[in-house]
Amino acid sequence: MENLRLYVRTVCPFCRKVEKFLEEKNISAVEIINIDEDKEAEKFLVEKGGKRQVPCLFIGDKPMYESMDIINYLKETFA
Numbered sequence: 454m455e456n457l458r459l460y461v462r463t464v465c466p467f468c469r470k471v472e473k474f475l476e477e478k479n480i481s482a483v484e485i486i487n488i489d490e491d492k493e494a495e496k497f498l499v500e501k502g503g504k505r506q507v508p509c510l511f512i513g514d515k516p517m518y519e520s521m522d523i524i525n526y527l528k529e530t531f532a
Contacts, residue, residue: 455513457483460498467520468508
């Protein structure tokens with residue numbers, strides 16, 4: 454499986470939606486990175502993803518945006 458990193462912000466309802474899904478499904482294979490707490494991660498997100506939008510799931514080196522797209526990907530991957 455590819456390296457999975459979820460970029461979030463502290464006050465973001467869409468981020469919380471994805472985090473709640475991870476908790477409910479007991480998926481621990483996704484590293485959660487809060488860009489409010491890690492400015493280097495925020496810089497990475499903008500440089501590699503092209504924008505500061507969260508939630509953003511990096512699947513290897515490829516960014517995926519939109520909470521429902523991320524949740525659907527996780528459902529398929531961890532079904």
